Amino acid sequence: MGRLFGTDGVRGVANADLTAELALGLSVAAAHVLAEAGTFEGHRPTAVVGRDPRASGEFLEAAVVAGLASAGVDVLKVGVLPTPAVAHLTGALGADLGVMLSASHNAMPDNGIKFFARGGHKLADDLENRIETVYEQHRTGAPWERPTGAGVGRVRDYDEGFDTYVAHLMSVLPNRIDGLKVVLDEAHGAAAKVSPEAFARAGAEVITIGAAPDGLNINDGCGSTHLDQLKAAVVEHGADFGIAHDGDADRCLAVDGSGEEVDGDQILAVLAIAMREAGTLRGNTVVATVMSNLGFKLAMEREGLEIVQTGVGDRYVLESMKEHGYALGGEQSGHVIVLDHATTGDGTLTGLMLAARVAATGRSLADLAAVMNRLPQVLINVPDVDKSRVHTCAELANAVTDAERELGATGRVLLRPSGTEPLVRVMVEAADIEQARSVAGRLADAVKSTLG
Secondary structure, three states: OOOOOEOOEEEEEEOOOEOHHHHHHHHHHHHHHHHOOOOOOOOOOEEEEEEOOOOHHHHHHHHHHHHHHHOOOEEEEEEEOOHHHHHHHHHHOOOOEEEEEOOOOOOOOEEEEEEEEOOOEEOOHHHHHHHHHHHHHHHOOOOOOOOOHHHOOOEEEOOOHHHHHHHHHHHHOOOOOOOOEEEEEOOOOOOOOHHHHHHHHOOOEEEEEOOOOOOOOOOOOOHHHOOHHHHHHHHHHOOOEEEEOOOOOOOOEEEEOOOOEEOHHHHHHHHHHHHHHHOOOHHHEEEEEOOOOHHHHHHHHHOOOEEEEEOOOHHHHHHHHHHHOOOEEEOOOOOEEEOOOOOOOOHHHHHHHHHHHHHHHOOOHHHHHOOOOOOOEEEEEEEOOOHHHOOOOHHHHHHHHHHHHHHHHHOEEEEEEOOOOOEEEEEEEOOOHHHHHHHHHHHHHHHHHHHO
């Protein structure tokens, strides 16, 4: 069996790759690993379970709840809420684990299972490996230890989760956002009710699009991966700016008042400066990935701020933040983590903090985002190559050195093997788009010829 856990939980086509049987078995295994069910006398393990609005989430939720309860775990069902809300509630309620059913920005046929440990934290690799090991042992014949009678888990709806999460968002907002007109694109996803409620309570005039989930339309031509509708709506309504989430609302991208995109790097830059002024940016340092635009690095250097770079993936950003005590990190895709207030990327929190900065300064989002000049970035995927040699091939290393010498201080080269496919990603940034395309094309050719 190949590894079940990917970069963000277990994900696949619902009822094909991700079946009810798999969801049930993984939940029992997670109960044994994370809740340590039955090991403490008198201890009643508890789990928080939430989902996004996908139709498949209904049967997968039933399977997860059945698995947890059969392992002796009491279950609090919070219903349709964003991933960061489930993470927050797991910590706030002192639960032993949390489970979120979502495939994030993926299309509707997909779904996924994300587990959270105590405190609402994403799982380290060793915990994921232990869950897989326990699951596989019992899948191949070893019987589960099953409680009976009063030992089985109890299940109840926890309707207070919505207000508890929104109240948390209000409590950490640095200032109100009265007078702002904001368009919110909810991707027909998990934040369709939470995000408009939070922005309205904070004082904004709210216009929503993509806020009518029917179980089938999540991420369908809307949300953070499809910004055209949001751009048009912001201009049409004369809004100050727009905010777009993905299906489980752990991401936030923005659109300024003229309809121009403000990506995760720019949002991170705006929040970094705001937090430095507030004295909450510990070490005057921001954590970002190697895929962040070079313009972000140059902007932070001009502002006297340090950058720590990690591998691609918000889990690596979070690991670095927790290890070194940093307060802010994120990705170009819109995963932004404010560690003092959230244990994972939180799109609603990010959008509110961005709005708070606009309101506090009286400046437009376009003006604030202009602190960073995005350099042209070209990405080419080179398939059918031996990606394992990308960092050891001397001939390819020489080609990269030549490219970096040509680009100088205003450009950057990154070659990265795909984590899931037999291909190498070639990324080139330069001050001029034509130069970026030319250099990227030559490097792609070099990858083909040396690793093919």
